[in-house]
Amino acid sequence: MTYLGHVWSHLRKDLHLEWRSRDSINGMLFFSLLVVVVFSLAFDPTAAMSREIAGGILWVALLFAATTALNQSWTRELRNRVLEAQRMAPSPPSALFLGKALANFLFVALVEAVLAPLFVVFYDLHALGQGWLLWVVMPLGTWALVCNGTFFAALGLRTRNREMLLPLILFPISIPALLGMIQATTAILSGEFEPGLWIRLLIAYNLAFTTACLLLFETALNAE
Amino acid sequence: MPRSRILGPVGVAWFGLTLAAIIYATRMALVVAPTDALQGNVFRIIFYHVPHSMLSLVWPYVNLAASLGFLYWQRRDPLKALAADALAISAAEVTVVYGSICLLTGMLWGKVEWGIWWTWDYRLTSMLVLWLLYVAYLMLRKLSSTGQTQTLAAVLSVFAGIDVPIVYMSIRWWRTQHPSPIFFSGDPESKMDPSMMPAFLWNLSAWAAWGVFLLTMRYLLERRRQDNEQDAALKAIEDSLELTR
Amino acid sequence: MKLSWMFGPSLEQRHLLYVYVAVWVIQGGYAAWLAWQWRQASKAAQVDETMPSVRREDY
Numbered sequence: 001m002t003y004l005g006h007v008w009s010h011l012r013k014d015l016h017l018e019w020r021s022r023d024s025i026n027g028m029l030f031f032s033l034l035v036v037v038v039f040s041l042a043f044d045p046t047a048a049m050s051r052e053i054a055g056g057i058l059w060v061a062l063l064f065a066a067t068t069a070l071n072q073s074w075t076r077e078l079r080n081r082v083l084e085a086q087r088m089a090p091s092p093p094s095a096l097f098l099g100k101a102l103a104n105f106l107f108v109a110l111v112e113a114v115l116a117p118l119f120v121v122f123y124d125l126h127a128l129g130q131g132w133l134l135w136v137v138m139p140l141g142t143w144a145l146v147c148n149g150t151f152f153a154a155l156g157l158r159t160r161n162r163e164m165l166l167p168l169i170l171f172p173i174s175i176p177a178l179l180g181m182i183q184a185t186t187a188i189l190s191g192e193f194e195p196g197l198w199i200r201l202l203i204a205y206n207l208a209f210t211t212a213c214l215l216l217f218e219t220a221l222n223a224e
Numbered sequence: 225m226p227r228s229r230i231l232g233p234v235g236v237a238w239f240g241l242t243l244a245a246i247i248y249a250t251r252m253a254l255v256v257a258p259t260d261a262l263q264g265n266v267f268r269i270i271f272y273h274v275p276h277s278m279l280s281l282v283w284p285y286v287n288l289a290a291s292l293g294f295l296y297w298q299r300r301d302p303l304k305a306l307a308a309d310a311l312a313i314s315a316a317e318v319t320v321v322y323g324s325i326c327l328l329t330g331m332l333w334g335k336v337e338w339g340i341w342w343t344w345d346y347r348l349t350s351m352l353v354l355w356l357l358y359v360a361y362l363m364l365r366k367l368s369s370t371g372q373t374q375t376l377a378a379v380l381s382v383f384a385g386i387d388v389p390i391v392y393m394s395i396r397w398w399r400t401q402h403p404s405p406i407f408f409s410g411d412p413e414s415k416m417d418p419s420m421m422p423a424f425l426w427n428l429s430a431w432a433a434w435g436v437f438l439l440t441m442r443y444l445l446e447r448r449r450q451d452n453e454q455d456a457a458l459k460a461i462e463d464s465l466e467l468t469r
Numbered sequence: 470m471k472l473s474w475m476f477g478p479s480l481e482q483r484h485l486l487y488v489y490v491a492v493w494v495i496q497g498g499y500a501a502w503l504a505w506q507w508r509q510a511s512k513a514a515q516v517d518e519t520m521p522s523v524r525r526e527d528y
Contacts, residue, residue: 148383155364155376155379155380156364156367156368158368158369158372159364159367159368159369160367160369161367165363165364165367168360168363168364169360169364169380171356172353172356172357172360172387173357173383173384173387175353175387175391175394176387176390176391176393176394176395179394179395179398180394183398197397201390201393201394201397204390205390208386208390209383209386212382212383212386216379216382216383219295219375219379220375220376220379223371223372223375223376223379
């Protein structure tokens with residue numbers, strides 16, 4: 001089987017498992033909604049101000065929501081000693097990682113698709129800059145969070161206090177990406193400055209860290 | 225592990241000389257260096273702050289090199305890998321110590337100089353992120369189950385190493401796009417009068433020597449702990465063999 | 470004492486003092502922790518060496 005064939009098998013497996021219970025997605029959706037409502041109460045911005053802060057609030061909400069789901073995505077590998085089986089399987093370990101990261105990406109993208117209209121409603125948003133660029137920024141930003149998040153969730157698999165460790169490691173490493181996605185979104189919404197620099201930063205960040213994750217996953221998986 | 229006979233006396237001598245250098249450098253900073261025309265005496269903080277900041281950018285690279293060494297030697301030469309791992313954790317702890325001092329002294333100086341404890345300019349933010357990354361590294365080491373700890377920490381170290389330059393550049397772009405309302409006029413070193421250089425250089429050398437001392441001591445401590453673990457494991461094996469007879 | 474100008478109520482003087490004290494406290498504290506851990510590790514090593522494992526001759 002080709003490499004992409006392996007990735008596709010892993011992806012299908014995760015999508016199937018998630019579809020049966022839909023735990024992660026429901027949890028993420030509701031969590032993000034709550035975060036949006038709470039921030040809305042906390043800041044109650046005017047229309048002009050909301051364009052400045054909506055980018056930040058959106059990505060913070062997604063960051064928290066994704067973090068809650070990322071740990072869960074690996075725990076299903078721990079049940080029934082599936083992880084040992086994965087290690088012994090002839091498929092390359094990075095294919096396991098990529099399949100899982102893509103699955104997580106799809107779940108978070110689904111949450112975004114529901115969240116974005118809510119944002120427009122709560123904050124009375126319309127983009128003053130080039131709105132179509134949001135279709136570029138959202139996937140790039142989501143991949144940055146999900147790729148590193150999936151990797152670090154795997155790192156923390158056998159640690160005590162796994163839920164606490166993921167944010168501790170993920171947030172500092174993601175700071176450049178967070179800066180990029182928030183600045184790009186704010187630039188597009190407010191139209192006050194150019195998002196180009198931040199989009200380039202996101203692309204560079206994604207390239208660098210996706211490569212690092214793919215290369216180092218086997219080491220992390222076999223870290224015994 | 226054979227105990228080197230020269231290490232003891234050299235270590236004591238290094239410690240003594242370093243301590244003397246620190247005291248001398250402190251004296252230079254407080255007494256000998258002339259009072260700054262603009263800032264008065266409070267600028268003397270930089271004699272402690274700047275050396276620590278500069279050094280706290282060096283130890284992370286020691287950690288990165290050691291982690292890469294560990295990953296390389298892990299399957300090829302496990303004994304060298306153990307030594308590399310000991311160096312990695314030592315460098316990480318020293319980074320956190322020097323980074324904490326940099327942040328703390330910087331905030332104390334900033335309050336006096338600019339009237340604010342903190343601002344999100346690129347240098348301060350990058351230093352904060354560096355500090356966060358290495359605290360996360362130490363937490364990962366503490367929380368992960370034994371056997372895995374070294375490899376996972378080495379992997380995290382590689383990620384942190386990739387991240388630090390990206391953080392620096394990204395925040396620099398951020399802060400030059402939107403200049404912060406408080407204007408920072410470049411490097412403090414550029415303001416330094418040549419008459420202050422001796423005090424500065426003495427402090428830099430003394431704290432660098434102290435850092436090397438801390439690094440070495442922590443490394444030896446870690447090696448000793450590794451030895452103890454190996455001895456305990458060997459003893460457990462021996463005891464289990466005895467029981468079967 | 471030549472350093473008497475350092476001690477005083479103004480913000481500059483207080484912060485200057487805090488900085489110098491904080492550095493010594495943090496560095497000294499870390500060094501002290503290292504020394505304490507070194508003692509613990511040495512004691513553990515000694516315990517391993519002096520405690521004999523069961524020998525076959527004792528049976």
